[in-house]
Amino acid sequence: MTEPAHAPAPTPYSSAASGRATHYPLLGTPHISLSGTVDQAMYASFREQLAKAPREGPLVVSLSTLGGDPEVARLMGDELRLMRDYTGREMLFLGKVAVYSAGATFMASFPVDKRFLTRGTRLMLHERIIDKTIQVSGPLKSCVATLKATLHEIEESVRIEEEGFRAIVVGSRVSFEEVCQRAPSNWYIDALQARDLGLVLDVI
Template sequence: MPAPAVAPVPRAPESRAPLYPLLSTPHIHLSGPVDHDMYQSFRAQLTAAPVDGPLVVAVSTLGGDPEVARLMGDELRLIREYTGREMIFLGKVAVYSAGATFMASFPVDKRFLTRGTRIMVHERSITKTIELSGPLKSCVAGLKASLHEIEESVRIEEEGFRDIVAGSCVSFEDLCQRAPANWYIEAEEARAQGLVLDVI
C-alpha cells in the first residue's frame, strides 16, 4: 500500500523586521485604554526619550478617548514641525478606535504594524438623555446646544478619517461607508491598501 501523500508545510513568511532595525527598540510603549493615565505615561516616556534622532512609538490598544489620542498626536506633530524630527508609529496586536485616531497623526510612510495586528475604525458614538423643562426658549437653546455638539463631533471625526487615509489607496468616502459597521483591517490588507508602509 503506498504511503499517504503528505502536504507540504507552508513556509513562514520571511521576516521584514531586519529592514527596520529602529523598530526593535521603541522609545515609547503605550498599551491599554487611551485615557489620561496613558497620556501621563506618554508624557513621562517622551520626556525620558533621546532628544535627537527618530522617535519610535509602539501602541497596542482596544480604544478609549479620541481626544486624548488627538492630544498625543498633536504633541508629536508640534515636535516634528518645530524640529524636523522623524516620528514613527508601530502598531502591535490591536490598534482599535482611538488607537487608529492616534495612528492618523503619523504619515502613512511612517506607520508600521506587527504581523497579525488589526486596525479597527468606527464612527464616534454618543449616549445622552435630554430632558426638557422650563421656558420654551431655554428648551430650544438646550436642544440646539446638543445638536451643535453632535455636528462638531462629526466634523472632528471626518477630519480624523481624512488623516487616516491621506496618502493611501483608501478614499475618504470608502472609509465613511465602512466605519458604521466597525471596519477591521488586517495588517497585510493595511499594507496593500497603503494605510501603513510595512508589516514586520
C-alpha cells in the same frame, strides 16, 4: 533514491515571508510603549516616556489598545506633530496586536510612510459614539437652546470625526468615502490588508 523534500511554502505570517524586521532595526526597541485604554493615565505615561526619550534621532512610538478617549489620542498626536514640525525629527508608529478606535485616531497623526504594524495586528475604524440623555424642561426658549447645543455638539463631533478619517487615509489607496461607508459597522483591517491598502508602510 528518494527526492529531497522541498521546504514548505512560507505562510503569510511566517518569518520567511515577513523577515522585514531586519530592515527596520529601530522598531525593535520603541522609545515610547503605550498599551491599554487611551485615557489620561496613558497620556501621563506618554509624557513621562517622551521626557526620557533621546533628544535626537528617530523617535519610535508603539501602541496596543482597544480604544478609549479620541481627544486624548488627538492630543498625543498633536504633541508629536508639533515636535516634528519644529524640529524636523523623524517619528515612527508601530501598532501591536490591536489598534482600535482611538488608537487608529492616534495612528492617523503619523504619515502613512511612517506607520508599521506587527504581523497579526488588527486595525478597527468606526464612527464616534454618543450616549446622552436630553431632558427638556422649563421655559420654551431655554429648551430650544438646550436642543440646539446638543445638535451643535453632534455636528462638531462629526466634523472632527471626518478630519480623522481624512487623515488616516491620506496617501493610501483608501478613499474618504469608503471609510465613511464602512465605519458605521466597525471596519476591521488585518495587518497585511492595511499594508496592501497603503494605510501602513509595512508589516514586521
